Amino acid sequence: MLQVKNLSFSYNKTTILKNLNFKVKKGEHLSIIGESGSGKSTLLKVLYGEYDLDSGHILWDNTEILGPKFNLVVGYDFMKYVAQEFDLMPFITVEENIGKFLSNFYPEEKQQRTAELLEVVELTPFSKTKVKTLSGGQKQRVALARALAKQPEIILLDEPFSHIDNFKKQSLRRSLFKYLKTHHISCIVATHDKDDVLGYADRMLVLNDKQIEVNDIPEQLFKNPKTPLTASFFGEFNVINNRIVYAHQLKLVNKSNLKATVKHCYFKGHYYLIEADLNGDTVFFEHDGALKTGKEISLTMP
Numbered sequence: 001m002l003q004v005k006n007l008s009f010s011y012n013k014t015t016i017l018k019n020l021n022f023k024v025k026k027g028e029h030l031s032i033i034g035e036s037g038s039g040k041s042t043l044l045k046v047l048y049g050e051y052d053l054d055s056g057h058i059l060w061d062n063t064e065i066l067g068p069k070f071n072l073v074v075g076y077d078f079m080k081y082v083a084q085e086f087d088l089m090p091f092i093t094v095e096e097n098i099g100k101f102l103s104n105f106y107p108e109e110k111q112q113r114t115a116e117l118l119e120v121v122e123l124t125p126f127s128k129t130k131v132k133t134l135s136g137g138q139k140q141r142v143a144l145a146r147a148l149a150k151q152p153e154i155i156l157l158d159e160p161f162s163h164i165d166n167f168k169k170q171s172l173r174r175s176l177f178k179y180l181k182t183h184h185i186s187c188i189v190a191t192h193d194k195d196d197v198l199g200y201a202d203r204m205l206v207l208n209d210k211q212i213e214v215n216d217i218p219e220q221l222f223k224n225p226k227t228p229l230t231a232s233f234f235g236e237f238n239v240i241n242n243r244i245v246y247a248h249q250l251k252l253v254n255k256s257n258l259k260a261t262v263k264h265c266y267f268k269g270h271y272y273l274i275e276a277d278l279n280g281d282t283v284f285f286e287h288d289g290a291l292k293t294g295k296e297i298s299l300t301m302p
């Protein structure tokens with residue numbers, strides 16, 4: 001289990017993380033979310049031992065994770081970290097990059113393991129391709145496979161699918177997260193994408209103003225977001241009568257006390273997002289058809 005106790009960290013004199021406390025159990029999947037600049041990447045780097053803490057402790061089971069002041073080489077065998085900038089060897093092939101950290105003593109096992117990992121990241125057809133000729137998304141997948149090569153106990157992923165197109169993202173996400181769960185590998189994923197969280201993460205931690213705003217089960221946070229920041233992660237929302245109401249919860253009805261005027265209509269595929277004026281405030285709701293600008297409407301909320 002990973003235990004983070006009273007962790008504080010600053011770059012020079014600027015505090016980025018203040019007094020964080022949380023745990024990640026074996027095989028558990030934790031998502032870290034927060035606005036750009038809230039310190040998600042910094043937290044992953046600190047957990048990896050890339051920096052020294054101002055104060056606090058990080059423990060993986062009984063091993064204390066320490067920064068460069070105490071370690072000549074950053075990192076531990078049980079933990080892998082895939083940064084946003086993946087640092088691969090460009091002049092060798094995909095399979096050589098993945099196999100780089102596997103023992104040459106057992107060539108058959110090495111080959112099997114490489115083939116298994118290529119499948120997890122859906123790069124089997126590129127096994128003999130030189131990394132320098134790959135696209136950004138393909139390189140990101142090689143970096144993921146390489147981090148898994150030696151079966152870590154915990155993996156830290158910084159926006160793991162940021163370079164991967166939507167077409168591939170869905171299946172890669174399923175394949176990778178399924179692999180981590182089956183092999184009881186704990187993972188901490190910094191992300192901006194709710195699809196990386198819903199359906200996969202056991203817990204979701206929201207970073208705000210250097211601290212943990214909330215750490216809970218994603219379903220709870222989705223159903224009952226306590227703050228606009230949490231709600232905004234899941235989608236378009238409104239604050240009406242001091243309540244957070246998602247756009248999909250606000251419905252058009254024949255008659256109600258919530259009278260609004262349509263301002264704009266956005267085509268969103270299987271629905272339209274309607275922007276309306278409600279007593280001088282802008283509200284958004286989802287509707288299955290387009291509505292004309294200027295139309296007077298009535299709305300209801302749960």
Ligand SMILES: Nc1ncnc2c1ncn2[C@@H]1O[C@H](COP(=O)(O)OP(=O)(O)OP(=O)(O)O)[C@@H](O)[C@H]1O
Pocket residue numbers: 011016034035036037038039040041042043
């Ligand atoms: N090496 C560094 N030295 C000094 N300040 C840094 C360094 N790296 C990041 N910062 C600052 O720390 C803060 C947190 O940055 P960080 O990259 O951790 O945020 P983030 O939540 O991961 O953002 P994003 O979602 O945009 O990736 C930012 O204000 C950033 O400018």
